[in-house]
Amino acid sequence: MEEKQSIMGPIIRMSLFLMVICGIIYPVAVTGIAQTISPAKANGSLVYDENMNVIGSELIGQSFSADSYFHGRISSIENNGAGSGSNNYAPSNADMIKRTLDSIEEWKKNNPETPVSEVPNDLLTNSGSGLDPHISPGAAYAQVKRISKATGIDQSKLENMIKQHTQGRELGMFGEEKVNVLQLNLALKNMLN
Known part of the structure; x- marks a missing residue:
């Protein structure tokens, strides 16, 4: 039982870390860069x-x-x-x-x-x-x-x-x-x- 708990801790921490990096920080950074470099294209070439x-x-x-x-x-x-x-x-x-x-x-x-x-x-x-x-x-x-x-x-x-x-x-x-x-x-x- 202790072995399962010791494995689950790092898995949960790594999952939360990757969710923050890939689900929040990366999309915000890419959107910010696109809006700065080429806002017309970033907004759909309207x-x-x-x-x-x-x-x-x-x-x-x-x-x-x-x-x-x-x-x-x-x-x-x-x-x-x-x-x-x-x-x-x-x-x-x-x-x-x-x-x-x-x-x-x-x-x-x-x-x-x-x-x-x-x-x-x-x-x-x-x-x-x-x-x-x-x-x-x-x-x-x-x-x-x-x-x-x-x-x-x-x-x-x-x-x-x-x-x-x-x-x-x-x-x-x-x-x-x-x-x-x-x-x-x-x-x-x-x-x-």
Whole structure:
């Protein structure tokens, strides 16, 4: 009995010590460092309008459905960033095939002047997280005709805007070029005003 008590004392003390270190001190220190070094990123990379109202985040994709705006990737979560993920369907899954065919039909309806064969896959499929705020530059260029027709803005101006908002590869070699849809649509909104 004494042996069990002598073992339990150090176990309890070590557990309390680790709870204080890992559950209180470490999170407070990391949060403090993040808020000091990069407060915008630490607070979620929020995007504000001219009245300082939060309109979104650079890190979470939003659905845009108006013809006059660029559309992002298909989302599995429908504007709810509380969770992420997709159904992880295999390419042969019937639900995945139906969703893709529905996306193709939606594209044809909204963009009759751009053939489906010219549409990058990222406009017809969702990302692994379902939260991706980016599309490929090709996906943005594929929408130019529709947006030009809806807004009256010259296609060359829209293409130039896409070029200005295209982000390069990370460190010049990792990933692909991408365009943040929210930032692009904010620039488009400013162009319309």
